[in-house]
Amino acid sequence: MWGSSLSTVVRPAARHQAYLGRRAYIATKPFQGAAAALALRKPIPAQEPEPELPLTEVDGRRVAVQWSSDLQSRFHHIWLRDHCRCSECFHPITKQRMLDTFSIPADIQPRAVDATGEGLVIQWASPHEHTSLYPWSWLKNNSYDPQQFAPKPDWQKPIIWDNRTIRTRTPTVEYYDVMENDDALYDWLAKIKKWGVCFVRGVPADLNSTEALARRISFIRETQYGKMWSFTSDLAHGDTAYTNIALPAHTDNTYFTDPAGLQIFHLLEHTGGTGGETLLVDGLHVAREVRRRYPRSFELLSQVPIPCHAAGDEDTFYRPDPNSGYPVLSVDASTGEVWHVRWNNNDRSVVNAVHPDLMEAWYQAIRDWNRCLTEPSAEYWVKLQPRTVVVIDNQRVMHGRAEFTGRRQLCGAYMGKDDFMSRLRVLWEKGEAGALDVHERRNVWSPGL
Amino acid sequence: MWGSSLSTVVRPAARHQAYLGRRAYIATKPFQGAAAALALRKPIPAQEPEPELPLTEVDGRRVAVQWSSDLQSRFHHIWLRDHCRCSECFHPITKQRMLDTFSIPADIQPRAVDATGEGLVIQWASPHEHTSLYPWSWLKNNSYDPQQFAPKPDWQKPIIWDNRTIRTRTPTVEYYDVMENDDALYDWLAKIKKWGVCFVRGVPADLNSTEALARRISFIRETQYGKMWSFTSDLAHGDTAYTNIALPAHTDNTYFTDPAGLQIFHLLEHTGGTGGETLLVDGLHVAREVRRRYPRSFELLSQVPIPCHAAGDEDTFYRPDPNSGYPVLSVDASTGEVWHVRWNNNDRSVVNAVHPDLMEAWYQAIRDWNRCLTEPSAEYWVKLQPRTVVVIDNQRVMHGRAEFTGRRQLCGAYMGKDDFMSRLRVLWEKGEAGALDVHERRNVWSPGL
Numbered sequence: 001m002w003g004s005s006l007s008t009v010v011r012p013a014a015r016h017q018a019y020l021g022r023r024a025y026i027a028t029k030p031f032q033g034a035a036a037a038l039a040l041r042k043p044i045p046a047q048e049p050e051p052e053l054p055l056t057e058v059d060g061r062r063v064a065v066q067w068s069s070d071l072q073s074r075f076h077h078i079w080l081r082d083h084c085r086c087s088e089c090f091h092p093i094t095k096q097r098m099l100d101t102f103s104i105p106a107d108i109q110p111r112a113v114d115a116t117g118e119g120l121v122i123q124w125a126s127p128h129e130h131t132s133l134y135p136w137s138w139l140k141n142n143s144y145d146p147q148q149f150a151p152k153p154d155w156q157k158p159i160i161w162d163n164r165t166i167r168t169r170t171p172t173v174e175y176y177d178v179m180e181n182d183d184a185l186y187d188w189l190a191k192i193k194k195w196g197v198c199f200v201r202g203v204p205a206d207l208n209s210t211e212a213l214a215r216r217i218s219f220i221r222e223t224q225y226g227k228m229w230s231f232t233s234d235l236a237h238g239d240t241a242y243t244n245i246a247l248p249a250h251t252d253n254t255y256f257t258d259p260a261g262l263q264i265f266h267l268l269e270h271t272g273g274t275g276g277e278t279l280l281v282d283g284l285h286v287a288r289e290v291r292r293r294y295p296r297s298f299e300l301l302s303q304v305p306i307p308c309h310a311a312g313d314e315d316t317f318y319r320p321d322p323n324s325g326y327p328v329l330s331v332d333a334s335t336g337e338v339w340h341v342r343w344n345n346n347d348r349s350v351v352n353a354v355h356p357d358l359m360e361a362w363y364q365a366i367r368d369w370n371r372c373l374t375e376p377s378a379e380y381w382v383k384l385q386p387r388t389v390v391v392i393d394n395q396r397v398m399h400g401r402a403e404f405t406g407r408r409q410l411c412g413a414y415m416g417k418d419d420f421m422s423r424l425r426v427l428w429e430k431g432e433a434g435a436l437d438v439h440e441r442r443n444v445w446s447p448g449l
Numbered sequence: 450m451w452g453s454s455l456s457t458v459v460r461p462a463a464r465h466q467a468y469l470g471r472r473a474y475i476a477t478k479p480f481q482g483a484a485a486a487l488a489l490r491k492p493i494p495a496q497e498p499e500p501e502l503p504l505t506e507v508d509g510r511r512v513a514v515q516w517s518s519d520l521q522s523r524f525h526h527i528w529l530r531d532h533c534r535c536s537e538c539f540h541p542i543t544k545q546r547m548l549d550t551f552s553i554p555a556d557i558q559p560r561a562v563d564a565t566g567e568g569l570v571i572q573w574a575s576p577h578e579h580t581s582l583y584p585w586s587w588l589k590n591n592s593y594d595p596q597q598f599a600p601k602p603d604w605q606k607p608i609i610w611d612n613r614t615i616r617t618r619t620p621t622v623e624y625y626d627v628m629e630n631d632d633a634l635y636d637w638l639a640k641i642k643k644w645g646v647c648f649v650r651g652v653p654a655d656l657n658s659t660e661a662l663a664r665r666i667s668f669i670r671e672t673q674y675g676k677m678w679s680f681t682s683d684l685a686h687g688d689t690a691y692t693n694i695a696l697p698a699h700t701d702n703t704y705f706t707d708p709a710g711l712q713i714f715h716l717l718e719h720t721g722g723t724g725g726e727t728l729l730v731d732g733l734h735v736a737r738e739v740r741r742r743y744p745r746s747f748e749l750l751s752q753v754p755i756p757c758h759a760a761g762d763e764d765t766f767y768r769p770d771p772n773s774g775y776p777v778l779s780v781d782a783s784t785g786e787v788w789h790v791r792w793n794n795n796d797r798s799v800v801n802a803v804h805p806d807l808m809e810a811w812y813q814a815i816r817d818w819n820r821c822l823t824e825p826s827a828e829y830w831v832k833l834q835p836r837t838v839v840v841i842d843n844q845r846v847m848h849g850r851a852e853f854t855g856r857r858q859l860c861g862a863y864m865g866k867d868d869f870m871s872r873l874r875v876l877w878e879k880g881e882a883g884a885l886d887v888h889e890r891r892n893v894w895s896p897g898l
Contacts, residue, residue: 061809074805078812083799094761096795102819106812145805222668224871256867258707309898311891312543317874319897321844321866322781322788332771334802339771346545349898350532353783356523356594360510363527363555370551395770417770418705422673425766442760448768449758449798 024056024063024113053115054136063113065120065139073143077108080122083142084132085444095442095449103127138445147334150447153428155190158396160284166380171195175202175209175389178216185216186427192262193424196397197280197390203266205386207411210266213389218419221260223253224316231410244405249281249373249398250344252414254308254325255318259342261417263392263399265410267384273406278390280380281373281398283341287329289372297365302329304362306342307349324353328369340395343369373398473505473512473562502564503585512562514569514588522592526557529571532591533581534893544891544898552576587894596783599896602877604639607845609733615829620644624651624658624838627665634665635876641711642873645846646729646839652715654835656860659715662838667868670709672702673765680859693854698730698822698847699793701863703757703774704767708791710866712841712848714859716833722855727839729829730822730847732790736778738821746814751778753811755791756798773802777818789844792818822847 055066062074081104084090089099105126114121119135141150159165171191177184178200191198203209211228214220220227233244253259270276291298307325310318320326330340345366354362372378381402384390392399395417425448429441504515511523530553533539538548554575563570568584590599608614620640626633627649640647652658660677663669669676682693702708719725740747756774759767769775779789794815803811821827830851833839841848844866874897878890 076808079800079808082812095758096761097797098795101794102816106816142799142801144801144803144808147802219671222671224868309544311895311898312545315875316871317878317891317897318867318871321870323897324781324783332773334773345550346547348546350591351528352591352593353596354593359525359528359593363531367551367555418767419673421770422765422767426764429766442766446760448766448772449760
């Protein structure tokens with residue numbers, strides 16, 4: 001379609017001298033098709049093009065870039081103008097858009113499009129003269145037609161585990177290393193992200209050292225329970241966590257809009273009794289099992305929102321926003337991946353927004369979920385010891401506890417997921433770029449901006 | 450359908466003496482229909498029923514309660530058993546489920562169903578003998594077939610405003626009242642919730658008094674910018690907010706998974722210059738305008754997620770989870786109401802997950818959004834003065850700023866939406882229940898549990 005309209009209206013554009021490269025022909029008649037394949041026409045070059053530059057072609061709505069014989073990306077003019085990252089349009093330090101998107105004419109057209117060694121160069125005539133440059137690698141990684149997924153850092157690929165996997169490859173780091181060394185810190189955070197859980201050995205068995213460890217990641221997230229908490233089974237707060245009864249595997253804070261990202265536990269002391277083993281279950285493993293064995297239940301678990309509450313203390317009454325709550329499994333529509341697990345059947349409020357025709361199927365879905373969740377192959381039981389801290393991704397890995405007797409003292413903290421991820425990204429940048437300063441390792445073309 | 454199956458199999462159940470009321474007939478043959486109307490059969494009463502008790506009817510899957518001649522609710526047996534709130538099944542202090550939902554047989558049947566003055570009483574035989582009581586008002590407010598919406602507190606009904614409304618009815622409270630009096634505190638929080646913005650007059654123009662005011666609501670939310678912040682135009686952080694340039698109306702923290710719920714501003718000083726007026730725009734007003742005038746754009750604004758980032762500081766790099774971001778408008782599927790507005794075009798990252806066929810329509814949608822957002826009728830401009838604090842619902846009302854000259858010093862804080870709402874709920878409970886103690890004003894039947 002592009003080819004056929006171009007074939008009648010293409011005209012050679014005058015060569016622009018500022019860039020060494022190959023200029024695209026610009027069709028003056030707007031192309032009407034949506035996502036048709038572009039039959040590229042070889043332009044008649046003023047001089048032989050440099051062979052490594054992608055072929056580009058233009059019509060009234062888009063610029064097409066031919067990466068290889070079988071891969072072409074198309075970018076709308078409006079998108080290209082809006083994504084200009086020159087220092088007038090995009091602040092080089094704050095990494096914020098300075099350009100007024102709404103001053104761009106909806107039907108903006110390039111005056112000239114050049115393939116250069118630096119990247120794609122576009123000259124715009126309206127609303128005023130402007131030149132934009134887009135590096136090829138940036139364009140390729142941000143292609144949306146077709147959508148390209150830029151290569152992911154290794155820590156973004158989860159290791160989904162069952163009992164056997166984690167028993168044989170238990171993710172563990174050493175306190176001393178993590179406290180002293182940024183590479184070890186990065187290794188720790190990457191393990192937390194990949195496994196959803198990581199043990200830290202050799203931590204002095206006191207609250208201050210545990211807090212110092214947590215602060216290597218970020219500030220502590222304050223909640224109605226305080227910041228660093230210290231626990232004995234005294235029902236200090238109106239929550240069964242503050243008793244000595246068994247707790248089935250769950251995530252914390254289902255009653256928050258944004259549950260804690262990390263949960264940090266340190267058993268400081270357990271004397272005069274037995275029990276209290278910690279249970280860990282990978283929510284991604286359970287989700288995968290349910291998806292495979294009970295696809296209809298998986299669907300309901302990812303669609304039906306569940307209301308929750310924390311109302312055991314007189315002066316607080318927490319519910320998520322919106323009050324209808326969130327599904328057990330949040331699935332990313334673009335990738336199909338589960339990115340958030342919320343599960344605490346005990347904090348569940350009245351279920352009164354499920355369609356009546358689905359109510360029994362929904363109970364079947366949580367029954368299927370619970371079946372996969374409580375299979376011995378999914379459960380990792382571990383007896384925590386003083387001097388070993390466990391860090392849990394509370395939006396993925398569920399934790400529980402066996403009943404216990406005696407005096408058991410723990411301390412711990414919540415941390416925000418965003419704060420944790422920010423730290424991991426920065427450490428990753430530093431590791432990738434070696435000793436380069438921040439302006440070299442993060443610029444306007446960096447991934448994620 | 451219920452009626453027809455019941456008509457062939459109903460049998461009178463033996464009267465249970467423990468409850469004064471009317472027993473429902475129980476059909477032994479499971480009813481197969483889904484949501485058909487129930488033709489009620491008058492039971493032959495052992496004695497004349499008390500006239501105020503609802504009629505109840507039972508089949509193999511559900512109990513039906515006839516509230517009036519034209520309103521009937523149906524509750525599945527599994528739902529009823531799971532929602533038992535006796536002190537064995539539901540902890541009366543912590544308000545958490547103690548019952549193991551997964552021990553309930555999927556095909557559980559009531560042994561007897563009685564309408565009593567206390568409420569609906571059900572006797573269960575399996576997995577073990579148990580009796581459940583459900584107050585009528587609780588059942589009615591939690592009906593899901595058909596879905597009933599319990600009456601809302603007044604503060605849950607937003608006042609959607611334009612320039613004229615807010616200029617003539619500016620929501621304002623007095624610092625002294627709010628600090629001294631819980632009724633005034635409730636009034637303040639209710640105003641913030643209803644209007645999305647409220648002014649507090651008479652606040653001493655210093656950071657400590659501003660913090661004390663904030664702490665009447667909750668703890669301050671810590672972020673990468675600290676807790677209480679104090680601002681001068683020195684680009685202390687890599688964000689254009691820390692300059693003196695104009696900022697169009699936006700919400701803060703679009704780069705967080707859960708943006709700050711409240712934004713608190715106090716202009717402490719502005720000397721040697723002019724400008725810096727504060728702009729406020731009600732996102733619910735803009736959303737309503739777009740919905741009415743540009744329905745297709747409204748749809749895209751509520752569906753297309755927008756990635757955002759905060760990457761101006763060397764040691765942080767924030768993106769929301771999932772990285773694909775959130776739409777400008779979050780709409781509650783069950784009510785159709787907009788419950789969250791996120792808008793900062795300057796913090797927007799590369800838009801590379803929009804379907805190519807929608808890209809131009811999406812640009813049109815944000816153009817329509819911006820048109821409604823910048824209409825003079827939507828904009829409320831106010832020149833802040835020392836001693837007047839403004840509190841903004843950052844998930845609803847957008848704020849901006851005119852360019853300024855001179856030395857301008859502000860302080861402020863972020864607060865969590867959940868923390869704010871918890872406080873408002875508790876104050877509302879106290880106000881509703883007068884001087885009653887917590888166990889009287891919040892029990893297992895309270896709304897929201």
